Amino acid sequence: MKLSKPIIPKEHGAWAVFLVPLLIGVGHGGGFRWPAVLFLISSLGIFLSYVPAQTLLRTAARTSQDEEKARAARHWIFVYLLISVASILPVLVALRRWLLLPIGFIGLGSFLMNFVLTRIQPKTIASDLTAVVGLTLSAPAAYYVTSGNLDGAAMVLWVLNILFFGSCVVYVHTRLRALAARKSEWSWRDRMTYGGVNLLYHAIMLGILALLALNQLTPALQLLAYTPITVNAVWGTLTLVSAVDFRKLGFTLLTHSIVFLVLSLFLF
Numbered sequence: 001m002k003l004s005k006p007i008i009p010k011e012h013g014a015w016a017v018f019l020v021p022l023l024i025g026v027g028h029g030g031g032f033r034w035p036a037v038l039f040l041i042s043s044l045g046i047f048l049s050y051v052p053a054q055t056l057l058r059t060a061a062r063t064s065q066d067e068e069k070a071r072a073a074r075h076w077i078f079v080y081l082l083i084s085v086a087s088i089l090p091v092l093v094a095l096r097r098w099l100l101l102p103i104g105f106i107g108l109g110s111f112l113m114n115f116v117l118t119r120i121q122p123k124t125i126a127s128d129l130t131a132v133v134g135l136t137l138s139a140p141a142a143y144y145v146t147s148g149n150l151d152g153a154a155m156v157l158w159v160l161n162i163l164f165f166g167s168c169v170v171y172v173h174t175r176l177r178a179l180a181a182r183k184s185e186w187s188w189r190d191r192m193t194y195g196g197v198n199l200l201y202h203a204i205m206l207g208i209l210a211l212l213a214l215n216q217l218t219p220a221l222q223l224l225a226y227t228p229i230t231v232n233a234v235w236g237t238l239t240l241v242s243a244v245d246f247r248k249l250g251f252t253l254l255t256h257s258i259v260f261l262v263l264s265l266f267l268f
Contacts, residue, residue, distance in 0.1 A: 004072035007052050016257045017135040018047050021161040025142030027265040038087045039145045045084030052077040099150050103141045110134025128169040136161040156217050163205045168253050171233040174198040175244045183242050195237030225263035229256040
């Protein structure tokens, strides 16, 4: 039987949401020693398995009848999960990082909730934020693996990453709503109507970051890591139109993610 090509997630944004928090967690937890390398391989296996898992769930729910895709999904989810389990076992046994298991169950719950929400209505803010909550678990998990502590610092890392990538989600959906409106002229009221949720999100995000800094859970300088994406989101709302260059938008958000990664490693 001919083997199918590896099933790889095509959403570039998903790769950033997975890798950036993981690297931040490793950086703050102790760096790339052997536990971090094995955790990275294991996490990559789980991340790669989510697309074939979605295919199998759609087949089970009878929303897809493509047997060839289902067969390929069964093959690759087995390969990915086998790699994942084999990689993480030494960490679990030798270092007794057993709290990775409940973290994994939270991630599984996020994945299933995202699947249910996308069945009800594809690509909403709620479904994408649910995915962000699950993917950014790589930050506290990586911190726990490398430091041995699942404490307040690990939870703060999770919150910081959720807030950042939630910003990306809300802004992208704002641009999509504006594109769907197909308006030729935009008044101030139009921009507030279509971009109000985006502005509200960023106001809440900055408020949470300020509270974390005031309670000395993060340094005040951490706010700098959110400055580029916040300025871009606010300016994008104030100049909102029914047009979007998705390649440029994707490149901009990727750049912001890299800036967030670098500043978070040096400032937090």
